[in-house]
Amino acid sequence: MSIAAGQEVSVKCRAMHARLLDNSEYDALLLRKSVSQVADYLKKQTPYSYVLRHIDENDVHRGQLEQAFKQSLFLDYENLIKFTTGSYKAAIRAMFEAFEIDDLKLVISSICSDNEHYLTPEDLTYTHLYSKIAAPSLLEAETMEMLVEKLRDTRYYKILQPFAAVESPGYMQIDHALNLLNYGSRMAAFNKSLAGALRKEAVSLFSTQADIENIMYIYRIKKLYSFGANDILRYLIPCNYKINNRELLDLAESDSIDKLTENIAKTNYGELFPNGRENEWETLQAEYFHRIHKRNIRRHGSNVSAAFSYLHLKEIDIRNIIIITEGVRYAMPADRITSFLIGYSNTA
Secondary structure (H helix, E strand, O other): HHHHHHHHHHHHHHHHOOOOOHHHHHHHHHHHOOOOHHHHHHHHOOOOOOOOOOOOOOOHHHHHHHHHHHHHHHHHHHHHHOOHHHHHHHHHHHHHHHHHHHHHHHHHHHOOOOOOOOOOHOHHHHHHOOOOOOOOHHHHHHOHHHHHOOOOOOOHHHHHHHOOOOOOOHHHHHHHHHHHHHHHHHHHHHHOOOOOHHHHHHHHHHHHEEEEEHHHHHHHHHHOHHHOOHHHHHHHOOOOOOHHHHHHHHHHHOOOOOHHHOOOOOOOOOOHHOOOOOHHHHHHHHHHHHOOOOOOOOOOOOOOOOOHHHHHHHHHHHHHHHHHHHHHHHOHHHHHOOOOOOOOOOOO
């Protein structure tokens, strides 16, 4: 990709970023008294009007808003892919295709939980709009064997085929297999299609994310189950970016949450996992990545980071809007709602 083309993409990302909501617009949403009023404000007084142009703000529910915003995120991916050529396009496409795995997980979760399918094709937003896999066909599957057969001609067949013959396949094992595919595909695309500083930035960003996800996985398992260290390590993403195998083993062997926190503090990520504040860990990490992506948007000449960062910040903006919508729906106090918002008070 030429320097001029790269600069054009950076300019486009910054322009798209300017359309995300700021604190004053969040404050205005917090003053609304119903979901309809939230939708009315978003539709008539924010840059999201184009997203909601087909939504009747007087007869709308939270699910409709969420689907509309998700489609707007996918449209941004489409636009960025169209705006780019060559290696940059391949890297963004690898990120975009990860949403297909999210849809597949929804279907598998329903099958493994023995629940009747409550999903519709529209719930599988990516698959319904962009995938070569037919969403209605996936929803017809009542067992893993049936689902795997429907995926015979896809990249998922080989990964999921071992679970087809199992009478009661465990969702955790299937989820891990798909996580490995997702992580491996994404990192392979970065390493193959990007070079130099762009590759280093992309690999660093998503390796950091994988490291932190591994730590959080260990914490959740320690809190909810009694898995042995070897069983825990088996389900981690094989990243080891800024946390080595010895440190991971120490975390997996921790015999209490306090000991786990003590061992986390010895790693490069200790500040994101303060002792006694486990209920804040998710928020602290989200704020950490929010700061990174805000900084990347402002940098010059880092085009791949500009695109990835914008897309991440768009996801955060959608998340914040949905949180406010839910808070308004249940008449939660404004200060309670804002405690869940990412980047609300962040000026970095």
